[in-house]
Amino acid sequence: MGDFYQNGIVTTLHNLCRRPVEELEAELMTFSQSRPMALVLPCLYSELEGPALKHIVTELAKVPFLDQIVIGLDRANEEQYRHAMAYFSELPQHVRVLWNDGPRLRQVDLLLREQGLAPTEMGKGRNVWYCFGYVLACNRARSVALHDCDILTYSRDLVARLIYPVANPNFNYMFCKGYYARVADGKMNGRVSRLLVTPLIRALKKVCGPSDFLDYLDSYRYPLAGEFSLRTDVINDLRIPSDWGLEVGVLSEMKRNYSTNRLCQVDIADVYDHKHQELSEHDSSRGLSKMSTDISKAVFRKLATNGEIFSQEKFRTIKATYYRIALDFIETYQNDAVINGLSLDRHKEEKAVELFARNIMKAGAYFLENPMDTPFIPSWSRVKSALPDIMEALHDAVEVDNREYRPGIVEPS
Ligand SMILES: O=C(O)[C@H](O)COP(=O)(O)O
Numbered sequence: 001m002g003d004f005y006q007n008g009i010v011t012t013l014h015n016l017c018r019r020p021v022e023e024l025e026a027e028l029m030t031f032s033q034s035r036p037m038a039l040v041l042p043c044l045y046s047e048l049e050g051p052a053l054k055h056i057v058t059e060l061a062k063v064p065f066l067d068q069i070v071i072g073l074d075r076a077n078e079e080q081y082r083h084a085m086a087y088f089s090e091l092p093q094h095v096r097v098l099w100n101d102g103p104r105l106r107q108v109d110l111l112l113r114e115q116g117l118a119p120t121e122m123g124k125g126r127n128v129w130y131c132f133g134y135v136l137a138c139n140r141a142r143s144v145a146l147h148d149c150d151i152l153t154y155s156r157d158l159v160a161r162l163i164y165p166v167a168n169p170n171f172n173y174m175f176c177k178g179y180y181a182r183v184a185d186g187k188m189n190g191r192v193s194r195l196l197v198t199p200l201i202r203a204l205k206k207v208c209g210p211s212d213f214l215d216y217l218d219s220y221r222y223p224l225a226g227e228f229s230l231r232t233d234v235i236n237d238l239r240i241p242s243d244w245g246l247e248v249g250v251l252s253e254m255k256r257n258y259s260t261n262r263l264c265q266v267d268i269a270d271v272y273d274h275k276h277q278e279l280s281e282h283d284s285s286r287g288l289s290k291m292s293t294d295i296s297k298a299v300f301r302k303l304a305t306n307g308e309i310f311s312q313e314k315f316r317t318i319k320a321t322y323y324r325i326a327l328d329f330i331e332t333y334q335n336d337a338v339i340n341g342l343s344l345d346r347h348k349e350e351k352a353v354e355l356f357a358r359n360i361m362k363a364g365a366y367f368l369e370n371p372m373d374t375p376f377i378p379s380w381s382r383v384k385s386a387l388p389d390i391m392e393a394l395h396d397a398v399e400v401d402n403r404e405y406r407p408g409i410v411e412p413s
Pocket residue numbers: 182189190191192193194224225275276277
């Protein structure tokens with residue numbers, strides 16, 4: 001059982017008494033009459049072969065309040081898409097699988113590309129963006145939740161608690177971020193969140209001075225959580241980065257577009273474990289190395305748009321300040337681990353911090369050299385104004401794919 005502390009910036013909705021999921025679901029069923037709900041699942045084909053997704057699907061099959069489930073499938077060929085359609089067919093909700101690499105959605109992408117409006121990088125940001133576009137095109141859901149497909153400790157409470165704050169018509173929230181303690185197998189995980197994001201924010205506050213944006217970012221208990229929910233209207237004006245800056249980018253957009261009393265965070269799980277990526281010390285285009293660089297760039301970009309002026313000297317100071325603060329954090333995490341009987345490998349933690357410090361400098365150098373190079377995907381409202389028929393084209397492409405590859409449909413010889 002946790003505390004009931006409020007940070008005074010975004011509301012925190014705690015898990016104070018382990019309310020039975022059936023009770024939450026009964027309430028959500030009532031809300032769904034006025035606010036139909038959708039779930040978006042960005043997914044890689046490889047996750048269908050991994051250990052987490054089957055259980056997620058089994059749990060979701062029991063969820064009564066979701067009207068619609070939209071699965072964005074990346075890196076799948078035709079045979080794999082067919083398999084995915086069968087795989088998700090046990091879900092009783094209105095289910096659509098977006099075959100992002102299929103010819104029909106490629107054609108939609110081409111239409112956007114001709115106008116310079118298509119996402120430039122492959123990845124989760126792009127996948128989520130297309131799924132959101134499809135949710136808008138369907139015009140069914142009023143509230144949408146999103147979570148990853150690699151959660152090993154999934155139970156259906158997670159989606160109920162995640163969507164509740166934007167589904168309850170008596171609440172005023174437009175956006176809700178999930179949080180949890182990322183502890184599994186006797187270890188504290190969440191390396192980028194603990195060892196990069198929090199110490200970097202604290203370092204930036206020291207070097208750049210007071211900042212509403214940094215205080216705001218700091219008020220999220222797990223800023224990198226892949227789980228969030230929002231009211232459908234929010235999607236129209238959302239400009240999200242296509243790289244690992246996605247989570248920080250979404251939080252920045254919410255602060256820009258809404259007052260903080262319309263934003264909240266919710267405790268969604270007692271335990272949370274997922275697929276861990278490697279640190280990738282020797283290849284900065286992969287793993288946590290790439291993630292830490294993309295996130296640092298996203299934070300610097302945002303501060304620059306708030307008027308912060310960066311220079312190489314300033315980045316050097318940020319790096320040095322970050323490094324000192326991160327080392328102090330390791331001590332704090334270690335003591336927290338010890339009192340809880342968890343293990344923490346201090347050497348590995350310090351190696352991660354050394355890599356992240358180098359990547360902060362790299363991200364800074366990249367920003368100075370390419371200040372206008374932003375990985376943002378345009379908002380759907382801009383896309384709709386440039387291409388008024390695009391929603392229909394996206395909707396039709398998804399419907400035809402899903403009809404053609406429905407299980408039981410015989411392939412033409
Ligand atoms: O949230 C994070 O910090 C990153 O996704 C890495 O998570 P992990 O250390 O749990 O793999």
